[in-house]
């Protein structure tokens with residue numbers, strides 16, 4: 319067995335006095351899709367942000383590709399090129415065109431040449447059906463289009479792990495499917511390793527290799543995807559699925 | 565001939581002397597503004613760092629220049645610096661220095677406010693693609709903050725221009741000081757000259773500041789519309 323791409327062990331996170339995450343431990347193998355489910359306020363976003371250095375944690379260790387993460391700013395800057403993150407609110411840079419948004423990381427952070435990056439980016443844009451929008455500004459795009467560009471912006475750095483935090487939560491229903499399809503393709507055809515937070519249960523069922531069920535800042539259960547949706551191990555997870563009309 | 569006093573303006577080189585004074589006023593305002601805006605922008609960026617002692621020091625600097633009236637600052641620098649520090653600067657340079665430090669202080673607050681009003685989401689999106697601190701400033705925060713700074717900065721410039729009227733107090737040969745001299749020299753023959761001189765000075769200041777304040781208004785309006793899109 320090869321070593322996992324990401325290992326989280328005994329992670330503890332608090333804001334000032336409130337303890338948010340308790341003793342979080344799990345492994346994520348390369349090519350695997352892990353879905354993080356749980357009620358609102360259970361700490362899903364906080365956990366994802368810890369894995370990308372947007373939040374510091376107080377105890378525990380993160381190991382990414384065999385390297386222990388020391389939480390130094392320099393190291394996070396390096397790691398973020400390998401750990402992409404997409405947010406609920408897309409957060410494209412409003413003053414830059416679609417192409418400029420996407421190229422910023424590869425050109426300025428990775429210092430790659432425009433000639434080598436451009437063909438890759440065009441291919442990605444093609445895959446998400448946004449090839450004709452490379453010179454548009456974010457304000458000219460719909461929510462679903464913005465989110466597709468935000469995904470391409472993260473992928474352009476060629477990450478080894480992608481973190482998705484409720485990326486369809488602020489989209490109109492008819493746009494949700496397009497974005498979810500893109501994420502599914504990423505898993506199916508590109509074997510991208512992913513950690514996904516979502517409220518779309520059908521999508522979660524289709525995509526999950528493993529489900530991590532979180533409540534009150536603790537992992538309640540970790541269960542293979544198909545099994546979780548048929549027969550969750552804990553009653554809290556059962557109630558949660560019932561509350562999601564699943 | 566009963567004269568209205570307008571010949572005070574046309575007499576000899578009076579008008580040209582006034583223009584010369586105006587040039588000195590403008591030059592001080594301009595040089596001080598440029599230095600002040602550059603220095604203040606840097607200080608504004610530094611004030612967003614999570615370094616507490618640095619923030620306190622820069623905050624004190626701002627409050628000092630905000631609380632102490634400009635007249636007092638001018639006197640302080642003009643009369644006390646040479647005595648205490650043996651630093652003898654010509655009045656023009658003292659004036660430029662004081663104004664530049666004042667503009668820098670005000671500017672640092674404008675820039676800090678604008679940078680902090682760029683949403684945390686933008687900051688985090690930039691961090692998430694691996695930008696380091698200065699790249700984040702340069703590619704994400706500053707380009708979004710600077711349009712927010714513009715109206716306040718232009719407003720500050722109009723205040724600078726207006727405040728230059730204090731320069732005569734430390735004997736800078738600015739437009740008002742020269743006007744005063746002309747008035748005094750012609751007081752006997754032309755008692756009405758004072759109206760014309762101050763009239764023309766009023767016109768000068770108006771011509772500079774009116775476009776500036778219109779511009780500031782326009783920018784503010786523009787911004788309101790942009791944020792309500």
Ligand SMILES: Nc1ncnc2c1ncn2[C@@H]1O[C@H](COP(=O)(O)OP(=O)(O)OP(=O)(O)O)[C@@H](O)[C@H]1O
Pocket residue numbers: 333336338356357358359360361362363364365
């Ligand atoms: N910056 C913060 N300071 C203090 N408490 C915070 C902060 N951010 C989040 N929290 C708290 O941490 C807990 C977990 O929040 P988190 O956003 O991770 O939940 P979540 O599972 O993502 O919820 P949702 O499904 O609503 O997005 C909540 O109780 C929240 O109030």
Ligand SMILES: [Mg+2]
Pocket residue numbers: 362363364484
């Ligand atoms: Mg959340």
